[in-house]
Amino acid sequence: MAELAALEDPKARAVNERHGDDHGVNLGRLRALAKRLKTQQELARRLWDTSDTAARLLALLICRPKAFERDELDAMVREARAPKVLDWLVNHVVKKSPHAEELRLAWSADPDPVVASAGWALTADRVVKRPEGLDLGGLLDVIEAEMKDAPERLQWAMNTCLARIGIEHAGLRARAVGIGERLEVLKDYPTSPGCTSPFAPVWIAEMVRRAAAAG
Structure with a gap:
């Protein structure tokens, strides 16, 4: 969370907020952080549970899509109010789920x-x-x-x-x-x-x- 906070960029936040997303992290930097962390399902769950938009986006990049149960995904989509979180949840996770x-x-x-x-x-x-x-x-x-x-x-x-x-x-x-x-x-x-x-x-x-x- 400290690393995500350090990536906060006011210009990125202004652009993202115009699209309804309440975070200020450049997505390229977020992907670089995810690449370094690699797949970590439990960390992904903990990041999701923070309710922080940037943390949830990171969670969706490092999670194991097939590890989520049906009801877990259903709960996640109902919690995903930020457009980018919903988009990544559907495209990066749910589409790959059984x-x-x-x-x-x-x-x-x-x-x-x-x-x-x-x-x-x-x-x-x-x-x-x-x-x-x-x-x-x-x-x-x-x-x-x-x-x-x-x-x-x-x-x-x-x-x-x-x-x-x-x-x-x-x-x-x-x-x-x-x-x-x-x-x-x-x-x-x-x-x-x-x-x-x-x-x-x-x-x-x-x-x-x-x-x-x-x-």
């Missing part, structure tokens, strides 16, 4: 929109990697009905799922683009030069274009 599919199904229908966003993030990942058995048309039905009025984090996760369906599944591409055009979610999202807009029709078109160019 409980990922069970949690995806449970979380996607959770009344807490932050928990539901974690479920939709797992669904978007499965759309790309293991779409067999998913009702993609049914997912589009839910997105069409609920994404427009969903809270921000849940809306973002649903939009990612919409784009992934359109990018990966040519037979549903026109419908995915049509839903994006009608709902206009993230249409005006500020996008840096050289970056792809998260607005689903633009995102889908660009990724399909890149795939075609790559051969």
Whole structure:
């Protein structure tokens, strides 16, 4: 904790706080510290229990993802209010867990929109990697009905799922683009030069274009 405190950078905190993350540690330095510590599951649990955002991010880098029980991961996602902590928890830990599919199904229908966003993030990942058995048309039905009025984090996760369906599944591409055009979610999202807009029709078109160019 003393080492993390020594890495505190006011400029990094200002940038992070604009994204809802209450820590001031440069992520490159955090990763360097994690690389030095290597995998330490018990230390990871102790760091998580501090409730400190930087400590939790470090915990997620040095933990052993498959060592967490289902209920432990469920409790962690409900405690992970900082966006970066939730993002790393889902991507670095839950996706590698044997409980990922069970949690995806449970979380996607959770009344807490932050928990539901974690479920939709797992669904978007499965759309790309293991779409067999998913009702993609049914997912589009839910997105069409609920994404427009969903809270921000849940809306973002649903939009990612919409784009992934359109990018990966040519037979549903026109419908995915049509839903994006009608709902206009993230249409005006500020996008840096050289970056792809998260607005689903633009995102889908660009990724399909890149795939075609790559051969």
